Amino acid sequence: MNIGEIARRAGVSRSTVSYALSGKRAVSETTRRRILQVVDEAGYRPNASARALAEGRTRTIGLVIPPAGRRLTPVQLGLVAGIVAAADRQELDVLLSPSGGEHDRSFERMVSGRRVDGVILTEIRLRDARAVRLRRSNIPFVSIGHTADADAGCWVDLDYERLIAGCVHYLADLGHRAIALVNRPQEFLDSGYGPACRGLAGFSAATAARSLDATAVCCADETMAGESCVGDLLAARPEITGIVTLNEVALPGMERALRRLGQAVPERFSVTGVVGRHWAEEFHPPLTAADVPISEMADRAVELLAERIAAPAAPDRHVLLTPPISLRASTAPPP
Amino acid sequence: MNIGEIARRAGVSRSTVSYALSGKRAVSETTRRRILQVVDEAGYRPNASARALAEGRTRTIGLVIPPAGRRLTPVQLGLVAGIVAAADRQELDVLLSPSGGEHDRSFERMVSGRRVDGVILTEIRLRDARAVRLRRSNIPFVSIGHTADADAGCWVDLDYERLIAGCVHYLADLGHRAIALVNRPQEFLDSGYGPACRGLAGFSAATAARSLDATAVCCADETMAGESCVGDLLAARPEITGIVTLNEVALPGMERALRRLGQAVPERFSVTGVVGRHWAEEFHPPLTAADVPISEMADRAVELLAERIAAPAAPDRHVLLTPPISLRASTAPPP
DNA sequence: CTGTTTTGTCGAATCGGTTCGAGTAACGTG
């Protein structure tokens, strides 16, 4: 079933069918109705490839996620779901590409095959080869997180520096004097992953400003790692009374380690940080934390990308979010 | 940059360029080299839409996941990641469609716009509108899980009936006399979700066969729900000494409830079931359970789909997996 | 040296849409 067949059945030309469906030119009421009826009966929908070829756009966006092997964190997962849902609202389809490094085949297929009108990059690095590639190919893109050159490109991000600093000040205000940052894995820091780097920067600056006894450690994205990390940390520095974290995957393990060490939360020990709301609520007791506004980030990213696709020459737009700290039950003055 | 431009630069016709790249007809060594060099310099890659139109296939598969709003479980997430990776290995792209019900726009776009060569359905119901739709449109598809009519269609599934029965027998062999099944949410059971229904069937049959005191309950896919579910369960039936579950999301909550109730695992209480390996290992103590072989399922599904696309008329193939119970540390004879 | 293959290349048709320019018929106006 194609447009020619519809045209034949309705007794009109192919162009008239096209105009009747798109509304881009006037079509008399009677023919329009006849065409729509034929279309309905046949269950006709234009072939996406043909339409993409003719229109020069695919009505599809690419979503680049970390490569397989690396497990997605719950926040990333939520982001994917949110982006797909937001795209659906704009009648956009989503092509998934797991690519991190330089020469990823699916990324290359997507970009040089012009399979998509635009791309959303997740887990972007401060210097990111994929962003460079997209810019060179002149393909609109929006990143979740930003590169070293913050002014270049469109992005949606959290102000990790300020958020983590806010957590530090919050603990300091409660009276804590020795606190630790449990960061994402070391290799993320090394490769210039924004949240890890800027979070650390915020932690260092704020602890210095308040003259706190500060310790920053990295921790693999694993429950187990969280457990051993906190165990080691408190063994080495028993004076620590509070933790700030942005490693949500490690949270359950941290909870377990604190319980094992008899560090009741929040009576004897405080925990806070920046994590997805859902995971903050599953902590025991519920975590006082800045909640990552996942679906807002997804919505804004798709929105920005859609604008960008519509007006590729428009100036870059940025969205920097600073969600408030949600007071729950994991923080208190030190004993 | 298109094939015509490449042809012009290499001083040959467009068809020769096409043949040189596809190898579908012989091209002399010298021209082939010249063409490849031009292609390399220009960084040319055929336009995917044009190619799809001409070839009649898109080299893309659709992946249908539960609609946004419903949170993906870790196993589903792993499945998505696994499928994308497996597809990438076959040079296939993946279009994501969040659709569950009848009239999902992205699903409709994908199917009637012929955007994909085939589809993988996840979280399929015993009677599934999407499967019916695909069959009607003559689009190859493979489902993860199967419909009521098991012989129809290609699918990859776990033998939940046997797996859960195996868990029951295992507990019975250890000496447990009163055990419970913690299933997926009630609405899954009502809507005919295979794992929930067949798991329950296996539980009922096996407990009857061993004349056990059996209780089956449903539990929302939430950590909290797991906690209250187990709390209620043991309040009502304190004689229960073991749980079989296929609700991995509820596991952390179940762990918490058992600890709160002083039911040490495995000394006083046993837990087992069918869950993703990763989540079995994160249970405390590590869960003795049949591990859902996520990446194997993903691989087999993509493999089956690729075969199906290549030979649409071939007979339906099924893959029913029965992973062994991995002995870890959460089961022991009752006190 | 002629006739037949084989080899390599080309032009044209095709896939299924969109869009532009032009043409026709009906209409309103002076």
Added chain:
DNA sequence: CACGTTACTCGAACCGATTCGACAAAACAG
């Protein structure tokens, strides 16, 4: 009634690939 508009519709060109049949040149056989 002639004329300029307006309202519809059509045919043809185009998007960028693939693929088929044809053809010329080279290679080979008799």
